[in-house]
Structure formats: structure tokens, C-alpha cells
Amino acid sequence: MSNFPVVCGFEGDYGFKVLMVDRSSTMDDVCAVAADLLAGVVVRPVAPTERLRVRLPDATEPLPPTLTVAEAGFIELETIEIYREPRVLAAVRNDA
Amino acid sequence: MALLNSEDWYDIARDTNWTPRYVSEQALFPKELSDVLEMPLELLETFDEPYKVTYRDYVKTQREKDVGAYSVKAALARSQMYENASPGWKALLQMHFGAVSFLEYHSVSAFARMTRFGRAPGMRNMATFGSLDEMRHAQVHLYFAYEYLAKSRTFDWAQKAPRTDNWVIISERHTFDDLEHTRDAISAAIMTNFAFETAFTNLQFIALSADAANCGDFSFSTMLQSIQSDEARHAQIGEPLLKMMIDSGRKAEAQKLIDISFWRCWKQFSALSGTCMDYYTPLDKREGSFKEFMNEWILDQFVAKLEDMGMEKPWYWDLLLEDIEVFHHAQQLGIYLYRPTEWWHPIAGTNPAERAWLEEKYPGWNDTFGQVWDVIIENIRAGRLDSTIPKTLPMLCNMHGLELTGVPGRKWNLKDHTLDYQGRRYHFQSVVDKWIFEQEPERYAGHLSLIDRVAQGIVAPDGVMEHMNMAPEEYGIEGTNYAWVEAYDDALTTRRATGT
Numbered sequence: 270m271s272n273f274p275v276v277c278g279f280e281g282d283y284g285f286k287v288l289m290v291d292r293s294s295t296m297d298d299v300c301a302v303a304a305d306l307l308a309g310v311v312v313r314p315v316a317p318t319e320r321l322r323v324r325l326p327d328a329t330e331p332l333p334p335t336l337t338v339a340e341a342g343f344i345e346l347e348t349i350e351i352y353r354e355p356r357v358l359a360a361v362r363n364d365a
Numbered sequence: 366m367a368l369l370n371s372e373d374w375y376d377i378a379r380d381t382n383w384t385p386r387y388v389s390e391q392a393l394f395p396k397e398l399s400d401v402l403e404m405p406l407e408l409l410e411t412f413d414e415p416y417k418v419t420y421r422d423y424v425k426t427q428r429e430k431d432v433g434a435y436s437v438k439a440a441l442a443r444s445q446m447y448e449n450a451s452p453g454w455k456a457l458l459q460m461h462f463g464a465v466s467f468l469e470y471h472s473v474s475a476f477a478r479m480t481r482f483g484r485a486p487g488m489r490n491m492a493t494f495g496s497l498d499e500m501r502h503a504q505v506h507l508y509f510a511y512e513y514l515a516k517s518r519t520f521d522w523a524q525k526a527p528r529t530d531n532w533v534i535i536s537e538r539h540t541f542d543d544l545e546h547t548r549d550a551i552s553a554a555i556m557t558n559f560a561f562e563t564a565f566t567n568l569q570f571i572a573l574s575a576d577a578a579n580c581g582d583f584s585f586s587t588m589l590q591s592i593q594s595d596e597a598r599h600a601q602i603g604e605p606l607l608k609m610m611i612d613s614g615r616k617a618e619a620q621k622l623i624d625i626s627f628w629r630c631w632k633q634f635s636a637l638s639g640t641c642m643d644y645y646t647p648l649d650k651r652e653g654s655f656k657e658f659m660n661e662w663i664l665d666q667f668v669a670k671l672e673d674m675g676m677e678k679p680w681y682w683d684l685l686l687e688d689i690e691v692f693h694h695a696q697q698l699g700i701y702l703y704r705p706t707e708w709w710h711p712i713a714g715t716n717p718a719e720r721a722w723l724e725e726k727y728p729g730w731n732d733t734f735g736q737v738w739d740v741i742i743e744n745i746r747a748g749r750l751d752s753t754i755p756k757t758l759p760m761l762c763n764m765h766g767l768e769l770t771g772v773p774g775r776k777w778n779l780k781d782h783t784l785d786y787q788g789r790r791y792h793f794q795s796v797v798d799k800w801i802f803e804q805e806p807e808r809y810a811g812h813l814s815l816i817d818r819v820a821q822g823i824v825a826p827d828g829v830m831e832h833m834n835m836a837p838e839e840y841g842i843e844g845t846n847y848a849w850v851e852a853y854d855d856a857l858t859t860r861r862a863t864g865t
């Protein structure tokens with residue numbers, strides 16, 4: 270069972286949630302966990318035209334989607350933000 | 366036998382500052398328990414209680430108060446008030462008795478500590494009565510809750526709460542242990558009597574008791590008034606002490622105690638009373654919004670009192686004014702979503718009419734908090750009740766212990782104020798919560814929130830309910846059985862029919 274807690278602020282949510290992931294989880298895996306547990310529960314579902322991204326608080330750029338939790342150097346209860354990016358924009362980065 | 370008038374003997378009788386012969390003054394009154402700031406004894410001995418009462422008179426008055434409160438209760442025992450109350454009022458009563466009874470009981474020992482370690486005879490006298498007051502408050506709470514037990518098992522939490530690690534209870538304990546139970550007698554009096562009782566309980570009980578009367582709940586209303594009359598007296602322990610601190614050059618220390626206590630009480634009060642006033646109390650029975658109440662009764666009066674004493678507003682006043690607009694709305698969302706973790710039966714309080722009221726009182730509510738409610742409403746209308754309860758834990762603040770929240774929706778503003786201290790990361794909702802921690806890190810650093818306990822592997826993620834001592838039959842359930850959402854169907858039907 271996943272046992273690495275991250276503190277997740279999902280864009281639009283009223284409060285932070287604790288997500289259990291693994292050290293080997295990629296940022297896209299983290300997004301998938303967040304989408305599964307929070308989209309359609311506290312924020313609207315993710316539209317096909319949108320792609321989820323992880324960024325550090327106050328950062329403007331997302332973390333690379335294949336970067337793992339361990340590689341990112343997260344400590345337990347690291348705080349992250351998850352936000353939606355239109356796929357057309359994501360395409361520019363070649364990782365839509 | 367002719368009796369002396371009390372004013373002829375009172376001052377001599379209560380002058381109990383004798384000179385100890387068998388132990389030293391310091392051993393009898395260690396500064397950690399009596400007065401960390403070591404104010405001069407001659408100054409403390411000038412404490413002149415604003416309310417002079419003899420034991421004989423005290424007992425007589427209290428007996429009359431008790432007779433009043435219990436006889437209203439007895440007279441209304443068969444009134445079916447509870448059965449006929451709205452789901453919101455039921456939720457309010459269930460929450461109140463679970464959340465408040467043990468605080469009353471714990472206050473008995475807080476005052477007893479002032480009686481034992483206070484160095485001013487007048488203060489000790491008032492604190493003795495304070496202890497007896499709090500005993501009465503605990504008893505009347507437990508008695509009323511016991512009477513309700515046949516109607517709902519939720520009232521068992523009046524007894525059970527303090528012996529659990531329920532997250533709401535942990536948050537309350539963390540706050541009130543800090544203010545009432547882990548300080549020297551003078552600091553505790555400034556924090557409890559001046560900042561908490563003068564600013565909050567005093568007025569809180571007046572407002573709640575007015576709402577209770579509006580809702581036809583006369584026994585609860587009478588109980589609150591009865592308690593309130595004691596608060597008004599013993600809350601006055603703080604003022605003379607505050608004056609002494611200012612006069613002896615300890616104003617900065619006094620200001621800090623007030624700033625810490627006021628913020629900590631604000632968080633509790635906002636989450637528990639703010640939600641009751643703006644969501645649980647039936648719309649047609651509301652006297653005003655929580656924000657209006659705060660502005661009129663708490664902020665204006667408290668500031669006037671502070672300025673009157675020569676003190677300043679807490680440094681975070683602008684942040685407080687912002688928080689008044691948002692904090693309890695976010696907490697209400699969390700309380701509703703995580704209802705199985707609460708002993709009461711929460712309601713939403715966001716049907717179309719209630720939303721219109723919220724938007725009017727808090728402009729922008731629909732664009733922010735309303736956005737999350739829209740997701741919940743859609744789920745309920747589509748029969749996806751499962752999706753109305755998140756399957757992941759909420760983050761809790763390491764100071765106030767409640768959910769770490771912000772502003773949702775189109776004006777999304779959610780910030781985690783972190784601090785790394787001795788190899789551990791702490792998470793705070795606001796700069797004020799973090800500031801409190803920084804004032805005395807060793808006081809707070811050892812505490813583990815429920816989330817820390819999960820993160821450190823002390824509690825398994827699926828063992829949280831058990832850890833909170835919540836048996837499955839105690840899990841909070843939706844107070845209206847989702848009936849409130851039907852109003853949206855009606856509203857939709859009307860809109861379709863009228864083509865608007």
C-alpha cells in the first residue's frame with residue numbers, strides 16, 4: 270500500500286488533502302491519484318481537453334511529468350499544487 | 366445575633382496572604398505556576414475584585430439560578446421540542462453538548478489552579494467561585510445531555526468526547542490546554558478570563574441563547590443564560606491583572622498573551638459557532654450573519670475594551686477581518702464532507718434560498734464556496750452519494766488543529782505556511798498560526814496531529830476512525846437525508862416552466 274504522504278492543494282479546492290503515493294510515483298501518477306480521489310468530489314471532473322500538472326507552491330512552471338517523488342526530493346508531507354492545463358498548451362511542451 | 370454587614374468584614378476575611386514558616390515563599394508559589402513575570406507581591410496584593418460576593422450570597426444566588434434552569438427543563442420535558450426541531454438545530458445541539466461539556470469540566474481545574482497558585486487574595490477568592498461556577502456549568506451540561514440521550518445517541522459524546530482522539534476534540538484540547546491549563550496562574554487568567562471569556566463566551570452565549578429562543582428551544586436558551594450570568598462575573602478576574610501588568614512595565618508580555626489567546630479562540634469559535642449561525646440555524650430564525658455578529662459584538666466591544674485598558678489591537682487585525690469572511694465557510698464544507706468523522710449529524714444549509722442569503726451577506730460566496738457546493742449538489746442529484754464523502758484525509762493545521770483551508774473556486778487562494786523545526790515540517794493555515802508556534806516552539810513541537818500520526822505510521826490510514834474512538838454506529842450521518850437538494854429540482858422545474 271502506498272505510504273508516502275503529500276499535501277495536495279487541488280486548484281479550486283477549499284482545503285489541502287493528504288494523498289498517499291510512493292517514492293517511485295511520477296508526477297503524472299500523483300495527478301492520477303488526485304484526479305481519482307478529488308475530481309468530481311470537491312472540484313469539477315477533469316475534462317478531456319485538460320491535463321493535470323504538479324507544481325511547487327508559488328512556482329510558475331510545472332514539475333516534469335515523469336519526475337518521481339524521490340527524484341524531486343520530496344520529504345513526507347511535502348506541499349504541492351495540482352492544476353489544470355489546457356491540452357493545447359501542454360502540446361507546446363510535447364507532453365500533452 | 367447581630368450580623369456584621371459584609372463590607373465590614375470582607376477585606377479582612379479574604380486577606381489570606383500569610384507568611385509561610387515551614388516552606389519558602391518560592392516553594393509555596395513556584396513562579397512557573399504562579400507568575401512567570403514575577404510581579405511584586407505588594408502590587409498583586411492590591412488586586413481588588415470588581416465583584417465582591419460572600420460565600421453565603423454566592424450559594425443563595427447560584428441555587429436560584431439552578432432552580433430556574435432545571436425547572437424550565439422539567440416543565441418542557443414532554444414538549445417534543447427536540448423531535449420537532451429542524452435538522453440544523455438538532456445538529457447544533459448535538460455538536461454543542463459534545464464539544465462544550467468537557468471544556469466546562471476542565472475549566473474547574475483551571476480556576477482551581479488560580480485559587481492555589483494565584484498570589485493575590487482577591488484573585489484567589491474570585492477563582493474559587495469560578496471553580497464552583499464551572500462545576501455547575503459542567504453539571505448542567507451533562508444533565509441536559511443525559512436527558513437528550515433517549516432521543517439520540519449522539520448526546521453520549523457529552524460524556525465520551527474528552528476520552529477520545531476525535532479530530533475536533535484534539536483541536537479543542539490543543540487550544541484550551543494551551544490557554545487554560547499549561548500556564549502560570551496570571552498568564553492563564555489573562556488568556557482565559559480576559560481574552561476568551563470576555564471577548565467570546567460572554568457574547569457567544571448571548572447570541573446562541575437568542576437563537577435558541579427564536580427556535581422555541583427555551584430550555585437550552587435558559588441554560589445558556591444561566592451559565593452566562595456566571596461568566597460575566599468570573600471573566601472579570603483578568604482585568605485587574607492586566608492593569609497590574611501594564612502598570613509594572615509588562616505591557617508587551619500582556620499584549621502577546623492576548624494576541625495568542627484571541628486568535629486561538631477565534632479559530633475555535635469560527636469553526637464551531639460560525640457554522641452554526643450561518644448554516645445550522647434555520648434561515649427564518651437567524652438574527653444576523655456570523656460576520657455581523659463578530660463585527661458588532663466581538664470586534665467593536667473587544668477593541669473598545671482593549672483601548673480602554675491602554676492596550677493595542679492584535680497585530681494581525683487586518684488578517685482577522687479577512688478571515689471572518691472565509692474561514693467558517695471553508696470549515697463548513699469540510700465538516701459536511703467529512704461527516705462520518707463527527708459525532709453529530711451535519712447539514713449543508715445551502716439550499717437555493719440559503720445560498721441567496723449567503724451571497725447577500727458574503728458577496729462572492731457563489732463564485733468561491735458555492736463552486737464546491739455545486740459539485741456536491743450534482744453528485745447528490747445524480748445519486749452518487751458515495752462521491753459526497755472524500756476518500757482521502759484532509760490536511761490539518763499544526764496550530765489550530767482544524768482543516769487547513771483557504772478560499773475555493775474562481776478566487777482560489779490556498780496557502781500552506783510551513784516551518785521546518787528540528788527535522789520536522791510543520792504546516793500552518795496562516796502566518797498568525799505560525800507566529801504563535803514561533804513564540805515558543807518547544808511548547809508546541811511535540812504535538813502530533815492526526816495527520817502526523819498517520820504520516821509517521823503510528824496510525825494506519827484505514828485505522829483512523831478506530832483511533833478516533835468512533836464506532837461505526839457513531840459515524841455522523843447526513844442530517845436531512847439529502848432532502849435539501851430537492852429544492853434545486855423545484856428551482857429547476859420552475860425555471861424550465863417559466864422559461865427563465
Ligand SMILES: [Fe+2]
Nearest residue numbers: 469472499502
Ligand atoms: Fe463555564
Ligand SMILES: [Fe+2]
Nearest residue numbers: 472562596599
Ligand atoms: Fe467560565
